[in-house]
Each structure stands twice: as structure tokens, then as C-alpha cells.
Amino acid sequence: xxxxxxxxxxxxxxxxxxxxxxxxxxxxxxxxxxxxxxxxxxxxxxxxxxxxxxxxxxxxxxxxxxxxxxxxxxxxxxxxxxxxxxxxxxxxxxxxxxxxxxxxxxxxxxxxxx
Amino acid sequence: xxxxxxxxxxxxxxxxxxxxxxxxxxxxxxxxxxxxxxxxxxxxxxxxxxxxxxxxxxxxxxxxxxxxxxxxxxxxxxxxxxxxxxxxxxxxxxxxxxxxxxxxxxxxxxxxxxxx
Numbered sequence: 001x002x003x004x005x006x007x008x009x010x011x012x013x014x015x016x017x018x019x020x021x022x023x024x025x026x027x028x029x030x031x032x033x034x035x036x037x038x039x040x041x042x043x044x045x046x047x048x049x050x051x052x053x054x055x056x057x058x059x060x061x062x063x064x065x066x067x068x069x070x071x072x073x074x075x076x077x078x079x080x081x082x083x084x085x086x087x088x089x090x091x092x093x094x095x096x097x098x099x100x101x102x103x104x105x106x107x108x109x110x111x112x113x114x
Numbered sequence: 115x116x117x118x119x120x121x122x123x124x125x126x127x128x129x130x131x132x133x134x135x136x137x138x139x140x141x142x143x144x145x146x147x148x149x150x151x152x153x154x155x156x157x158x159x160x161x162x163x164x165x166x167x168x169x170x171x172x173x174x175x176x177x178x179x180x181x182x183x184x185x186x187x188x189x190x191x192x193x194x195x196x197x198x199x200x201x202x203x204x205x206x207x208x209x210x211x212x213x214x215x216x217x218x219x220x221x222x223x224x225x226x227x228x229x230x
Contacts, residue, residue: 004156036221043118043205043223044157089156100147100209101170102219104156 002027006090006105013080013112021075021108023064023090031092033057033066033073034102038087047075047088080112116141118208118222119188126228127196135191135225139208146189147219148181151203163189196229203227 007022025031032051036044048057053068062077073090090105119138127133139146145164149157150173160173163183174181178196183189193200203226207219 041223043120044221046218046220049218091156100145100162100217100219101159102149102157104149104158106154106156 002031002092002094002103004090004092004103004105006088006108008106008108009087010109010111013110015082015112015114016079017112019075019077019080019084019110021088021090021110023073023075023105025071025073025090025092027071027092027094027103029095031094033064034091034093035062035064035073035075036089036091036104038089038107040086044089080110082112082114085110085112118143118206118220120204120206120222120225122225123223124226124228126230128230129197130195133193133196133200133227133229135193135204135206135227136188137191137206137208137222138188139206140220143208143210143220145209145211145219146183147207147209148189148191149205149207151205151224153202157205160191193227196227198229201227201229 003026005024034049035047037047048059050057050066056065064073064075087107087109089107091102147162148160151157161181162170178194180192203224205224206222209217209219
């Protein structure tokens with residue numbers, strides 16, 4: 001079945017540091033890929049997405065590129081801020097039967113210190 | 115346009131009691147999904163409903179759990195005879211009428227259930 005593996009946390013960075021959170025996936029077909037962010041005490045918010053190979057999703061300074069050859073969708077940001085502290089979830093939605101289902105990774109907690 | 119509304123935000127139940135979690139989808143959305151987030155885990159799909167229909171309940175535990183989305187009113191996730199292992203965050207998401215595989219689902223803030 002489909003699965004998403006993302007790097008274990010927690011990750012602690014200083015403000016303005018470079019961020020990478022790795023995400024790889026296993027899926028049949030041609031999934032769409034997503035990053036969601038969960039701020040403390042809040043629900044999930046879609047951060048960015050990519051629907052086909054080589055697409056780059058971007059939002060709020062975050063980027064991720066859909067790499068079919070490496071089945072990866074790593075999240076990057078050049079300069080993190082304290083306000084980026086949250087849990088980040090990589091997810092996929094397949095294109096076949098049950099295409100409404102999102103399959104999530106376990107989440108990576110990011111803490112940014114001043 | 116209000117987002118997906120879930121209530122209560124926090125719910126405490128003793129073992130053996132019933133828990134009812136409510137979800138009002140975004141305006142114009144007719145598809146509702148429930149996900150469960152266990153501690154230190156990602157979200158797991160539970161059930162997909164459209165108005166008055168359960169489309170896919172493959173992620174629902176076979177016993178004690180049920181879900182509905184009536185013609186009028188919110189979607190309800192009901193857990194009977196709760197046990198400690200039911201303690202989790204339950205998230206509801208909604209999406210508009212079928213837009214294909216690219217339709218974005220919007221999530222509510224979740225209900226955090228604690229069973230004592």
C-alpha cells in the first residue's frame with residue numbers, strides 16, 4: 001500500500017538557519033504530494049503541493065520539488081523564523097481508487113530558537 | 115466563509131462513556147473525511163462521507179465507532195464505550211463536490227479526546 005516516510009524529529013534550528021525536512025514515498029500510480037503544517041494547538045493547514053513530476057510547490061518561503069526518480073518531496077526553507085516552529089507533515093494522495101484519501105507521514109517537529 | 119468547524123475542541127470522557135464529535139464542513143462542501151492522530155503518529159484515514167451516505171469506512175475500527183453525515187446538520191463521529199486507547203486527536207476535513215483527484219481538503223482544528 002501507499003506510505004510516506006519523513007525524517008524523525010525533533011529538529012531544532014537557530015533563526016535564519018537553512019531547513020531541510022526529508023520525505024520519501026511509496027505509491028502506485030501518480031500521486032499528488034503535499035506538505036501540511038500544524039501549529040501548536042491548531043489543525044492542519046496546507047503549506048504547499050505538487051501534482052506531477054518535477055513540479056515545485058512553494059509558499060511562505062518554503063519549497064518542495066516532486067522528484068519521481070527518487071520518490072522524494074523534501075521540504076526546504078532558506079531562512080527559518082521563530083514563527084515557523086510547528087509540526088510538518090508530508091502526505092500523498094493517489095490518483096487511483098480511493099483518491100480522496102491522504103496518506104501522512106508521522107510528522108517532524110521543528111523548533112526555531114532566537 | 116468560515117472554515118471547517120469542529121466541536122468540542124477538547125473532550126474528556128471516562129472509560130465506558132460515549133464520545134460524540136461534531137464537524138461542520140465549509141460552506142458549499144458536501145464531502146467530509148475523518149482522520150485520527152494518535153500520539154507521535156501521523157493522521158490515519160477513518161471514514162469518508164457524503165450527505166446521508168458513507169462512501170468508505172475502511173479505516174474505522176469494526177466495533178464501537180460510527181459516523182454519519184445527515185442531510186441537515188453536522189457530521190458526527192460517535193465512539194461508544196470509550197477506552198484509553200481511543201485518546202487521540204480527531205480531525206475532520208471537507209472538500210467541495212467532486213473536483214477529481216486534485217480537490218483540496220480543508221481541515222478543522224480537531225477534537226482532542228482524552229479518556230480517563
